[in-house]
Amino acid sequence: MATVTFDKATRIYPGSTKPAVDALEIDIEDGEFLVLVGPSGCGKSTSLRMLAGLEDVNGGAIRIGDRDVTHLPPKDRDIAMVFQNYALYPHMTVADNMGFALKIAGVNKAEIRQKVEEAAKILDLSEYLDRKPKALSGGQRQRVAMGRAIVREPQVFLMDEPLSNLDAKLRVSTRTQIASLQRRLGITTVYVTHDQVEALTMGDRVAVLKDGLLQQVDTPRNMYDRPANLFVAGFIGSPAMNLVEVPITDGGVKFGKSVVPVQRDALSAATDKTVTVGVRPEHFDVAGPDTEQGLAVVVNVVEELGSDAFVYGTATVGSESKDLVVRVGGRNVPEKGSTLHVVPRAGETHVFSTSTGARLSD
Helix, strand or coil, rough: CCEEEEEEEECCCCCCCCCCCEEEEEEEEECCCCEEEECCCCCCHHHHHHHHHHCCCCEEEEECCCCCCCCCCCCHCCCEEEEECCCCCCCCCCHHHHHHHHCCCCCCCHHHHHHHHHHHHHHCCHHHCCCCCCHHCCHHHHHHHHHHHHHHCCCEEEEEEECCCCCHHHHHHHHHHHHHHHHHHCEEEEEECCCHHHHHHCCCCCEEHHHHHEEEEECCHHHCCCCCEEHHHHCCCCCEEHHHHHEECCCCCEECCCCEEECCHHHHCCCCCEEEEEEEEHHHEEECCCCCEEEEEEEEEEEEEECCCEEEEEECCCCCCEEEEEEEECCCCCCCCCCCEECCCCCEEEEEEECCCCCCCC
């Protein structure tokens, strides 16, 4: 097994002056499951392909263990890649697909068969070894692609959106299988996805990219609780964090008709007359029907999920109309068109600089 290091790794595509990946610095521990996440075009797949040797590195270096692999061809990097589209050979059986890389490497037939059968057992594919890929479901094909990577016993697994071709229910069960399999095998894994729920549920750590720049790398819990800037705050979490620009006042910030206390250090660090306050949907308290406290939210849509519900509404903040999401109990759901008064829970707010987007609160 091995560590992986991106040391100011940069990729600039021919004809472009703006880097697709700009001085990426991440140290991935031996046996760690790291997820690269971000919107389309943020550089996450390019970063993975640089590590795989499928993209040139224009600056910086990439190391696997103690080896500098920056300019090595893919076959010499001791990695195995699992693609979005499975990339199986349609004319070969499952067993032949899984053992093909070993066959090319000159491994004897008995050893190939043994490794293939061991991987098939782990992946619950033993009864499908003699079938062709067309006779399998999408989820089974993805497991075959995983099996092909496992039998090679590489130092690093690379996975490029491997679940995006699966339906919603299968994605949930397969991501659980992949995460538990990785923990059992202990192989360092770099996983790319645009789905932040996938990132939070699978990764030991998550790295968020935007426009080729690393925004934050942290554990899922820390990233949810302490996003480094406005972009990460709005990107991580489903539904997304509510971000509201509010004026600074004595003792805190003016939130509708209430003053919400926030850390004094955060306000003293602010360079604007306003700050942007982030509140997760579950961190609003709904004021009683007879009070006018907080912010008045007109209910537009209610998503009922059984145990709880999400209220999607509109509030007037200053002179602007702002969309907000509030989580409420599933047994006490407001009517569409009604008005809720909400106040952020003390100690559960996030304060960001309105001009720079940087986090101000601890």
